Amino acid sequence: MSKRGAATSNGLTKLLAALDDIVDQHMETMISIGDPISRYYRQYQQQQRIGIHGLLLETFQQLFSEEHEYAAFQEALAIEAFKWGERWAQAEIPKEVLLEVLYHLRLHVFQAVRETLADAEQKEELLSRLHEILNLRYHHTMRGYLTYKDQQISHLHQQKIGIIGQMAAGMAHEIRNPLTAINGFLQLMQTSVHQEKESTRMDAEQFSQYIQICQHEVQTLEQLVTSFLILARKNESVEMQNRRVELRSLLERVHELARHYVVEKDVQLSFHYDSEEYQVWAIPSYVEQIGLNLIKNAVDAVDSNGEVRVSLQMGPAGNHVLVRVEDNGCGIPEKRIKHLFEPFYTTKEKGTGMGLSVCKQLVEEMGGQIFVQSTVGEGTQIDIHFRTKL
Structure with a gap:
């Protein structure tokens, strides 16, 4: 085995030996931060531990990979991180949790590499590659997260526009019907009032009937507006x-x-x-x-x-x-x-x-x-x- 090969093997072995300790440290830090981060980590502790362990294992292996393999990994990482960000967004995990995870994970990994590796030249080379990997993961994870959120906001906006349009059309239709009736009967009554010949005037009973119809239509409008306000209002005063x-x-x-x-x-x-x-x-x-x-x-x-x-x-x-x-x-x-x-x-x-x-x-x-x-x-x-x- 060459000197470089021996150093690579030795460095990877040391990092893999420290892997469980890095995961433990990361978990302890996240749980101690406070809500909502600590609540999320306590709730999904096992899943997070497995996920972080797998992520770091792959990262450490790629620190020592050949250039062509590392280039292929970078391409795959961009796609994987984007999907990872989308999954976080779909799970309704707060953005603050995601940012804290990525930030503290970065701190713990850099600290582990500095403390574990003794060779200064190798350490500088690995820290440079580690910086690339974590930056790439961070950038595309946030892209995936924010892209999904933007799509979700756009979809909700379109839904709201559709609902508002439906409600506006329904409200206009229901208001127009009684208004049309009221307007028609008011015109009839006005015509009756202006008739010159007593014989052609509307009798009092029919006139009263038209007034009652108009009053009924006004009550219909009042009930409609009341119902609409019930649907639109908030519930702050209801508990009282x-x-x-x-x-x-x-x-x-x-x-x-x-x-x-x-x-x-x-x-x-x-x-x-x-x-x-x-x-x-x-x-x-x-x-x-x-x-x-x-x-x-x-x-x-x-x-x-x-x-x-x-x-x-x-x-x-x-x-x-x-x-x-x-x-x-x-x-x-x-x-x-x-x-x-x-x-x-x-x-x-x-x-x-x-x-x-x-x-x-x-x-x-x-x-x-x-x-x-x-x-x-x-x-x-x-x-x-x-x-x-x-």
Whole structure:
């Protein structure tokens, strides 16, 4: 073996012997830094140890490789580091963690090479190559990380633009309908007022009917704007209103208010309870709005002589109360169910698509959950879980 070959073999042997100590030192440093870095390292300690060990093993071997082999390694390293950066970004690992990992790893490796190798000429040559390797890894890792993040931001931006466009179009459509009705009836009333002949003037009863229609359309606009504001608002003030209430009495109030929904259509509406009291965390006005909305949807879905059933029971674990609204109506195709809670998505000819979106928002603001099951031709079941404990 030549003198250079012996030195190479000896140097690599020394670095490989120190490899476990370098990994241990790196792990200890990262865990001691503080959150979020230390939390990440504690959570993925074994994976990090294996990954760092493999990375350093390859690096040390390439410090002593021939020029042609080293050149091929550099090309492969650029691709590998880029993908590594993408994986970190996909795993939602904070950029601060990645920067700290690369920085401290660099310190520990340079320190190990300086302390392990005695030959000054060899040490200078290896430190120069090590500098190239770590710089290349750092540069392409950050490129991969930032490229993925940019793509993610761009994708989210396009999604937001699409959602805003959809909501704007839906809002404009729903506002235009009642405005058109109001404008038409106002024109009719104005024409009536300016008629010269008493015989052709609109009678008071018809005039009053037009006013009532306009008032109803204004109320529709008010409800639409209120629903839109519910979907747009933040939840900071909701926790202040959430309180312990008795759910059965609230649903009995909903039952009274919902009676007129079923009269015109001749639908059977029934309420069923399996206990006398259900103490939950809720906001009474929210519960009434949710209940009335779901019952109205159910009534719209059934034919004459159909059935809408509301039941109330304690959850198996006692940590929630289940309110179930079910009907034997037309049902909803499976491909549509996943879109039901999207604003302005509706399966009804005259629906606004705001009702279920608002219900979901209100339920979640109270800390509850809402679920939908439906079978075409058999009916739909909507379950709401209200918390019994904070």
